[in-house]
Amino acid sequence: MSQGEATWEGKGVSLGQIDAQLQRLWRATDSDWNGDGRRPDIRTSVLNLIVYAINEDCCERAQRAIDHLSGTHPSRAVIIVPGEGQGELSIDARLSVCSHGAYAEYRQVCSEQLVLTVHGQASQHLASVIYPLLAPDLPVFLWWPGETPFHHHLYGQLRDIADRFIVDSSDFASPAHDLVGMAHAVHGSGSVCTFSDFNWARLAPWREMVAQFFDQEQFRPHLDQLQALSIECVPTKGSSTYDLPQALLLSGWLASRLGLHAVERRHHYELSLANGTRSLDVDIKVAPEASTAPVTIRLQTGVGAAQPAQFKVSLDRASGHVTATAALAGQPPLLHKATMIERDEGQLLFEELKVFGRDRVYEQALLCASNMLDPTYHRQPVKGSLLA
Numbered sequence: 001m002s003q004g005e006a007t008w009e010g011k012g013v014s015l016g017q018i019d020a021q022l023q024r025l026w027r028a029t030d031s032d033w034n035g036d037g038r039r040p041d042i043r044t045s046v047l048n049l050i051v052y053a054i055n056e057d058c059c060e061r062a063q064r065a066i067d068h069l070s071g072t073h074p075s076r077a078v079i080i081v082p083g084e085g086q087g088e089l090s091i092d093a094r095l096s097v098c099s100h101g102a103y104a105e106y107r108q109v110c111s112e113q114l115v116l117t118v119h120g121q122a123s124q125h126l127a128s129v130i131y132p133l134l135a136p137d138l139p140v141f142l143w144w145p146g147e148t149p150f151h152h153h154l155y156g157q158l159r160d161i162a163d164r165f166i167v168d169s170s171d172f173a174s175p176a177h178d179l180v181g182m183a184h185a186v187h188g189s190g191s192v193c194t195f196s197d198f199n200w201a202r203l204a205p206w207r208e209m210v211a212q213f214f215d216q217e218q219f220r221p222h223l224d225q226l227q228a229l230s231i232e233c234v235p236t237k238g239s240s241t242y243d244l245p246q247a248l249l250l251s252g253w254l255a256s257r258l259g260l261h262a263v264e265r266r267h268h269y270e271l272s273l274a275n276g277t278r279s280l281d282v283d284i285k286v287a288p289e290a291s292t293a294p295v296t297i298r299l300q301t302g303v304g305a306a307q308p309a310q311f312k313v314s315l316d317r318a319s320g321h322v323t324a325t326a327a328l329a330g331q332p333p334l335l336h337k338a339t340m341i342e343r344d345e346g347q348l349l350f351e352e353l354k355v356f357g358r359d360r361v362y363e364q365a366l367l368c369a370s371n372m373l374d375p376t377y378h379r380q381p382v383k384g385s386l387l388a
Contacts, residue, residue, distance in 0.1 A: 068346030252369025
């Protein structure tokens with residue numbers, strides 16, 4: 001299948017010029033077809049994707065991720081890069097219309113990408129720049145890579161544009177502080193905007209492996225007897241590695257599924273959870289920067305249990321091999337081995353753009369993680385199934 005791209009660049013342009021140039025690119029592409037062979041374009045955007053890229057590195061990250069989407073999520077993607085905050089209003093624009101694969105015998109699906117560097121006062125009022133450029137009657141996804149958005153002065157106006165707000169908590173400079181900020185943001189948005197986090201998608205195989213322990217009839221009673229959770233994680237993010245924000249979210253997920261909340265913090269990420277009828281000790285340790293130790297999750301019942309048990313998931317960071325071990329006292333351990341498949345930002349973004357409704361399980365996990373991090377955050381967690 002042939003692929004094509006029509007492009008235009010301009011400096012100091014207006015929104016009217018940007019729209020006119022987009023129309024020109026479409027007309028030029030269509031006029032090149034003489035009725036023979038594959039028709040070059042069909043305009044089939046299914047969504048608007050807005051990216052607020054705080055610098056050129058984030059802009060390049062976004063462009064690489066969006067390149068993975070064109071064949072499956074044809075869209076109008078608008079990447080906003082803040083320029084000089086002082087001076088007159090000015091927009092530098094790079095526009096492209098890309099065809100990327102057969103839609104029908106004589107058609108190719110096309111997507112639009114607009115990279116706008118916004119200078120002057122308009123950089124403080126981006127809603128007025130973005131709204132006229134949105135494809136009408138389509139959902140709006142907003143992705144903010146590279147930093148924590150919730151304390152930024154532009155956060156509110158960009159959130160109000162979006163139907164779904166996407167972040168990567170591995171970008172957060174202060175995970176403990178920023179996850180609490182995100183929980184407040186989720187609660188404060190009501191039903192106006194839903195939120196998602198690349199780290200929640202990264203956690204899917206980990207959550208599945210933990211839940212699968214208790215799928216087995218012989219281990220299910222131990223779910224109600226768990227007394228300790230320990231996690232050894234790494235300080236930096238990666239597609240399959242397990243960093244601190246992921247460890248906190250997984251702890252929050254387990255707490256929300258068991259209906260627990262924080263009652264005592266002993267040291268940093270060492271605390272006790274309880275609900276009046278049961279308790280769980282949580283201990284999260286972050287490995288040194290140069291450590292090559294495996295990433296490990298351990299769940300265990302107490303010494304006083306009828307039959308003490310330990311459940312462990314361990315990732316070899318060099319090979320990506322994962323070993324899940326279930327050990328009951330006096331019995332040989334049961335092992336299951338798998339390989340953790342890495343997913344880049346393009347694949348993670350692909351998954352997020354398939355989700356339109358609220359993810360209640362994620363929101364409850366974030367709420368419980370925030371309760372663990374901030375004792376004053378006391379919104380009541382709702383107990384759910386570990387297997388949800």
